[in-house]
Amino acid sequence: MITVSIVVAMSRNFGIGRENQLPWHLPEDLKNFKAITMGKPIIMGRKTFDSIGRPLPGRTNIVVTRNRGWSSNTVLVARGFEEALVLAKNACHQNDCNELMVIGGEMIYRAALPVVSRIYLTEVKGDIAADTFFPSFDRSQWVEQNRRRGKIQADFSYDFVILDKRC
Numbered sequence: 001m002i003t004v005s006i007v008v009a010m011s012r013n014f015g016i017g018r019e020n021q022l023p024w025h026l027p028e029d030l031k032n033f034k035a036i037t038m039g040k041p042i043i044m045g046r047k048t049f050d051s052i053g054r055p056l057p058g059r060t061n062i063v064v065t066r067n068r069g070w071s072s073n074t075v076l077v078a079r080g081f082e083e084a085l086v087l088a089k090n091a092c093h094q095n096d097c098n099e100l101m102v103i104g105g106e107m108i109y110r111a112a113l114p115v116v117s118r119i120y121l122t123e124v125k126g127d128i129a130a131d132t133f134f135p136s137f138d139r140s141q142w143v144e145q146n147r148r149r150g151k152i153q154a155d156f157s158y159d160f161v162i163l164d165k166r167c
Helices: 028-037 046-052 081-095 105-114
Strands: 002-010 016-017 042-045 059-064 074-076 099-102 118-124 143-149 160-166
Touching: 002 028, 002 105, 016 105, 016 160, 028 099, 028 118, 028 160, 042 046, 042 081, 046 059, 059 081, 074 081, 081 099, 081 105, 099 105
Parallel strands: 002 099, 002 118, 042 059, 042 099, 059 074
Antiparallel strands: 002 016, 118 160, 143 160
């Protein structure tokens, strides 16, 4: 069985982005993201892909866009989240992995939440000015499996948390 997981860093007010960028610079979080996603297919929206600026190496990159004219020679393109799931599951079968990762942004997270069984959450302490937000979700439907405190950086404190959906 293939696990569908979300990887997200968000503030207490669910902020995940500002002006198509992360609203913080946390090198430890970026290293954690790389470790969690390496070797696995990643699903992202086109704006997230644009903000990264390139395909992430060592991972099958799948970009979801409604723009029929948008194409790429370096990533797989899906016209909706369901199509992206099919592409990611196929990549898992081809590469013998058992987890696919949803990495944002807001609309992709919203589409993914009903089918996700794990969230890798970087919980940034504090309310951060943002224009992009993670969708509200019922935390009581999730079990915290692990929590690890991150290093304080640039006046941000944060925890790495793994949440699994209750059966």
